[in-house]
Amino acid sequence: MSKSPEARHILHSGYFHPALRKLQTPNVEISPHNLMFPIFVGNNEKPIEVKSMPGIVQYGVSNIEECLKPIVNKGLKSILLFAVEYGIPKDERGSYADSPRNPVIQVLPKLRRCFPDIIIACDVCLCPYTNHGHCGIISKDGVINNEASIERIAQVAVAYAKSGAHIVAPSDMMDGRIGAIKKCLIDAGLGNRVSVLSYAAKFASGFYGPFRDVTKSAPLFSDRKCYQLPPGSKGLATRAALRDVTEGCDMLMVKPGLSYLDIVKQTKDTHPEYPLFVYQVSGEYAMLYHAAKAGAIDLRGVLEEILLSMRRAGADCIITYFTPVILDWLQIRSKY
Amino acid sequence: MSKSPEARHILHSGYFHPALRKLQTPNVEISPHNLMFPIFVGNNEKPIEVKSMPGIVQYGVSNIEECLKPIVNKGLKSILLFAVEYGIPKDERGSYADSPRNPVIQVLPKLRRCFPDIIIACDVCLCPYTNHGHCGIISKDGVINNEASIERIAQVAVAYAKSGAHIVAPSDMMDGRIGAIKKCLIDAGLGNRVSVLSYAAKFASGFYGPFRDVTKSAPLFSDRKCYQLPPGSKGLATRAALRDVTEGCDMLMVKPGLSYLDIVKQTKDTHPEYPLFVYQVSGEYAMLYHAAKAGAIDLRGVLEEILLSMRRAGADCIITYFTPVILDWLQIRSKY
Amino acid sequence: MSKSPEARHILHSGYFHPALRKLQTPNVEISPHNLMFPIFVGNNEKPIEVKSMPGIVQYGVSNIEECLKPIVNKGLKSILLFAVEYGIPKDERGSYADSPRNPVIQVLPKLRRCFPDIIIACDVCLCPYTNHGHCGIISKDGVINNEASIERIAQVAVAYAKSGAHIVAPSDMMDGRIGAIKKCLIDAGLGNRVSVLSYAAKFASGFYGPFRDVTKSAPLFSDRKCYQLPPGSKGLATRAALRDVTEGCDMLMVKPGLSYLDIVKQTKDTHPEYPLFVYQVSGEYAMLYHAAKAGAIDLRGVLEEILLSMRRAGADCIITYFTPVILDWLQIRSKY
Amino acid sequence: MSKSPEARHILHSGYFHPALRKLQTPNVEISPHNLMFPIFVGNNEKPIEVKSMPGIVQYGVSNIEECLKPIVNKGLKSILLFAVEYGIPKDERGSYADSPRNPVIQVLPKLRRCFPDIIIACDVCLCPYTNHGHCGIISKDGVINNEASIERIAQVAVAYAKSGAHIVAPSDMMDGRIGAIKKCLIDAGLGNRVSVLSYAAKFASGFYGPFRDVTKSAPLFSDRKCYQLPPGSKGLATRAALRDVTEGCDMLMVKPGLSYLDIVKQTKDTHPEYPLFVYQVSGEYAMLYHAAKAGAIDLRGVLEEILLSMRRAGADCIITYFTPVILDWLQIRSKY
Amino acid sequence: MSKSPEARHILHSGYFHPALRKLQTPNVEISPHNLMFPIFVGNNEKPIEVKSMPGIVQYGVSNIEECLKPIVNKGLKSILLFAVEYGIPKDERGSYADSPRNPVIQVLPKLRRCFPDIIIACDVCLCPYTNHGHCGIISKDGVINNEASIERIAQVAVAYAKSGAHIVAPSDMMDGRIGAIKKCLIDAGLGNRVSVLSYAAKFASGFYGPFRDVTKSAPLFSDRKCYQLPPGSKGLATRAALRDVTEGCDMLMVKPGLSYLDIVKQTKDTHPEYPLFVYQVSGEYAMLYHAAKAGAIDLRGVLEEILLSMRRAGADCIITYFTPVILDWLQIRSKY
Amino acid sequence: MSKSPEARHILHSGYFHPALRKLQTPNVEISPHNLMFPIFVGNNEKPIEVKSMPGIVQYGVSNIEECLKPIVNKGLKSILLFAVEYGIPKDERGSYADSPRNPVIQVLPKLRRCFPDIIIACDVCLCPYTNHGHCGIISKDGVINNEASIERIAQVAVAYAKSGAHIVAPSDMMDGRIGAIKKCLIDAGLGNRVSVLSYAAKFASGFYGPFRDVTKSAPLFSDRKCYQLPPGSKGLATRAALRDVTEGCDMLMVKPGLSYLDIVKQTKDTHPEYPLFVYQVSGEYAMLYHAAKAGAIDLRGVLEEILLSMRRAGADCIITYFTPVILDWLQIRSKY
């Protein structure tokens, strides 16, 4: 063997020019339709800054229109709604979740009217409304009553769907909730015009801290490790995605994003025919924010690298709090 | 279908108890042999704190023994050496890389003698020693001269091997360097007792900032995008790993780690028979450090989640600046 | 071709050092959670040594707490319970299996209270309780009545689950028992908090001799070859695992272990998302014990080699009578 | 779902009769050509019993004909020769390995003449003849000199081939010895009438004890872990088999057998077109012998179960010290 | 490249000796359990020679015991029964198929009693009993009524099972008959002790001539091309095997044998876990008989080559009229 | 489950009509270019009937033109030439094979001139010309001298190529002959206009009897089992095809055809990019001829079934002595 490598071992010839590098990185672009913006909405009269997530604002039913309009003008294509309201009555079964006074239910018709081209997804869960803070209904012996839980969750999902949600996205991780929701949507005559986006592979992660501060949704006792997946388990993630596909979901989600890109790849490789969402969660947001502020990283460079990494791993749509700033950048077209 | 999900759709029954969750997360434990500690060594008489990486220290040839001893006692199994020295003579071909005065060459025999059970890897590159700061030799027209580069890199690798390195780890990303190094090691009679750890999938990432501050290895002109891989290209990463396997490498590496876990999975799935290293780089270190300091994340919880995610994705060994603190934790045995 | 082999044909360079050999053997470590301890429990007031299995003890309901405490302190994580009681009333349907006087049913609440962190599995079978000694219910013409058998086995499984078992493990090898058990657990409201560990690939082996001496469970007439699998049949093992997965089991088992490592590999490769148990049975235990005593092998060296072979083949958890002695060794950390 | 399982979940109907069980276990029969008998041969005038392996005899050049004749009459098809001689001159390069006085070289022409239908394989290694006891030639610095080793091993292999061996079987585990032996056989005009059986996946096992007592082949210093494979490494076993196939071997071997059946399966699945040998080594022999003697197992039942397990895993030929007794059993035809 | 081929291109070294050739042809041996003997049985008082198949005899209920005894003594392991009776009443639904006067139903209890170790399979079809000669029930418009057909065929299968058949083998090729038969067997309490052997890939072949002469089963009008598979269609053969596996069959068959060895391979590769039968049909028998008689081939040499070809292609059991003569040969042990 | 099978289990709907059956059997048509006609040519003045193959004629150099013309007019596209001449001088190296007096060498220019559209292949072997009757050159010790053999065979192949053969087809089964022939063709400037059709998988079959009677090519001593493949060995067939592809052949062949259809499928599946030939040999021809004559089969129906089976298994071109009669049938277009 001479000093010169074998021809097929020469890779530089394939990426020495920016245009070649672009060719070598197919399907990783970020366009507005690859982004979904998670939004906190309450009954607050004025927008409120979220303390644990610098730069993020909680909208109110009365001000959301004017707040969102500039972002929509930048190209916003889809949003994911979370209700945030303090001092509400909580009970065993989370009755407030589908109460007519729930801000999500109030805001849905308005958003549909104001922004007819925006896709609106609603997170579906009981934890902000139950007096114990768990995502399902609890039996007397203190564990999840799965059947009662999915029956209740399906009621809530249908309520949001009736109020105008295009997508209902159950984040509770109860077994069988996709099938139950689908059945109820069909019974309600909404089977063919509401999508179900399954939080199929949602892990019991340490990256949820800031979000829980916002939504006050931490459980009173115990934790969520009996329904959110163990972080090391690619096996359960495989089974959960297959289950939700079998039960009829329309889209799949992996959450959190950054440290689960192998699960993103595994899920996309196994179910290439389903749109795959990745949730860049509150802890990821805050981590990048603070690291950039301390000078450890350049926010734009690193965030763009992470977004394309998510796309490379198989994500079709990224749910991210950075959506407005990315839409800004997109207008100047970044060059990788 | 009744309310109750199909039996095989019930996943909770497989992870409702901590011991069950442990069973569902096989092969993601961190033991000392899953960690490699990257070390900066110079001729400084006293250890020097590294500014851009709080908590990290640059050792000197004269003090490395006493500095490492407590970490070895905690279970340290392997290290990765980088020379850091300021004010050295630089030239076109990086002559100082294998000079007898190079701190790595000086420290190797000492480390072999003091710590006979530690595996010692040496990063092999020209960039700290060339006057232009690139990782290879530059032609008159300003581009990489690949043949001259791999000939020179192989010389340096052999020099480190002769001085006592168990593993030589070329990080330069020139084409064909694995074959060239292997050939020279064989000619030197070291073919069967020095391993080559290939930086096979090293991306042109934004996470290298703090490291470059330490080693002063940023190139004077242009950048490294003609030899480090484009972040979005899983195709080139596939080809690079296959090439290095074909040329005879003993182990593979993916670098950086966190936002490349899909590449880690892809590489392990394709080459399950090769030990796979993942480099948690300086920017990842600094990002976690500052995010924890700002309260956005809990360092231990999140770092453990990331380490097990790397293992889940397929990493056999993680190269991390957090090694000493993880060894501390291991002695108290964390519970995921 | 010169005398020197091709570079990629040199393997020595990848394992010439103990730390390298460790890297080349990923995911084969034994930690406490990789071990499950099978326990015989009766109504005996004092622990009784098991004759056919030197070193193994049969605990009693009244003494199990003090007997297990030291093993729990060494790190014991999970146990598998077998009732052993002589002189009990036996009948056609094995009524004593779920009698309140059955030692397993008596001991379960106590174990849950004393050792809240231990996972408790219960073997489920009829053979110790039927007057004919078969694992199912027998028709008038002397063959297995499969439907009656799985109905009865499901009753027993639910009884153990209600008494506190985390895992029920049917060893009877009747067709369809996993589906029947799952259905009954769901009906009993235990669907999401009791796991079913399927003895999916249990072979009609010659390694069960010593166990049958303990439990007096050999059948009166005929043998178990009509329901335990023929040892040479990888085809039936494939079908049995797929069946049990389809019927909703949470974990799979291969039994015996040593001479079925190809079946372990086949099962793990086909169902990587299911935790895989391997049962090192009584005959394997006794064989190793006596061979070591006769000086043919070194017990620790060979047992460690076998355990890592089981892990290499794909086992997540090994059910072994050697658990206490391995926990001892783990505290001194063996080096392979 | 009714009580009765789904039709395809009923497996009993496929194996309720002995003839059906036979059909379910295809291609696992043992015939004489599936057995190879390892034979120790020295210059002893009378056969000597081997102490560490009760029932095994060391033949002498002068008595081997009369000793083997009854076994040949029972159907013996192939043998594997090992020379055993005490008090011979040993040196750096194992000169005695191919000396005209070596008992293997002396006995080959005789065996070819007496038993023309028997296939004769010769183990090829240096360890019984080197004064340091290693399987290759040692450099001054105490490590294997791979190039010198494979040159010498090839000389020995050709010497055995010229003396009449049909198969040469290098057990040394040096890198590149298959290619070197093949080249020398071709140069000697024997390329198309001598087979090379590669000990491709030979592990550094604890099951070799009794054999080393016979052949006095334990190394003086260090061990063989730098060339025999680490027991946990399926990756290196994969690479070793592929390497030996690429270098031109005619058959492959896995050694030891019992606790490596997953490696047997992996090797056969990857290289179905190569005859696969499995070596049931001395420690396996002694373990079964002593366990049976102590009453822990029934020798015939368990040995037959192990042999069919080896065949089920993919073995075409089993090298076993039990060959004569199995040939006895074959004449009465066992029924599994 | 020199004149001498690359080492791995030398194949002769792997098969220059008869014992090596045996090793290169693993798992193709013929033992008695690899053979099933198809038997014609009627009410004839004496055995009758079958004209179109020289050497083949039609037994009678009263003489079958003495006729079969010598073949059983030679090692016969399994038989496949066909009723042949002339002058019986035929009708639309083939009522005579399960009449108590049908010779198969009469002979079954006798055979079970006389030859308890023989496995007895019964061909299940309507064509010998319908007045139109088709294998199913015909609608008024002259085409197959599939639902009525499989209901009737399942009745017949259960009748044979109740009379003592171990295996029922539907040859009719109606869609869904396996599921229908399985369901009826389960309802009859025979689900786990009667096997269903599916004629899964039965082609509309020209090799059935002599058989139809025996059984007088040619259809009166039209042909069987609407239910037997088109000879060129590997796609339909793939789907038929998968269907029958899904419906719960215990074994699969390909018919005819010789010119469908690619289908045999395809079926075994896809369903390795199911015993595979190949039917060497009457035309193959007669062709070999006459070609040998004319001196074109040597019967024994060519028949043995064909049998091993069937085994090589994947057959576990060969249904052949040559069974008695092969059993003779087996006693002298042929050498390929 | 109702009586009616699942929709996807209904296959009849896909083939109830002749046009549908045609659709279900793609790529199995026989057109003239799928047939190659093997031709015996000598120096006989008149055509001579071949005794052992009724209906087959041996042509002479002087009469071949008029004999072939009618077959060419029916559509003949390709032929395979074998020389047959009695009383020629034979020697050690088969000198007559490429003598200017060899009828193949004489007839080639004539055929090229007379039938410019016909593809002409020449069988290349030494056995008709050596005094020992083997296909290669024999060493003094009576075994094949492989290097001398392939050197000689390559000379003969070049001689035929220079005389006008489009394809040279070595049937000798020496190791490495494809590489040797290719090298010599390239050296002779014919590398890009002569194809090499490798008899890659030629088995030592019992179907060659009639051919040997024609060509008088049976060996004087021993047999061809050391170079023709053992009939049961799919492994060696795999390796032989891969070897010949690696050495540069243009097309592959399997021989004989009928009982090797699984090998045809295996070869085509592995090398789909190489045209695959199947040789329906003399024994197959004679067997079909005599079986038809005796009334056991209908020649046309069965032969068409066999031809489409060969095509279904993967054959692109069938070498058959029935070529002229099939060309006749093709003109009337058979309907399957």
Ligand SMILES: [Zn+2]
């Ligand atoms: Zn929730």
Ligand SMILES: [Zn+2]
């Ligand atoms: Zn560099």
Ligand SMILES: [Zn+2]
């Ligand atoms: Zn039992």
Ligand SMILES: [Zn+2]
């Ligand atoms: Zn050795």
Ligand SMILES: [Zn+2]
């Ligand atoms: Zn029919």
Ligand SMILES: [Zn+2]
């Ligand atoms: Zn020839």
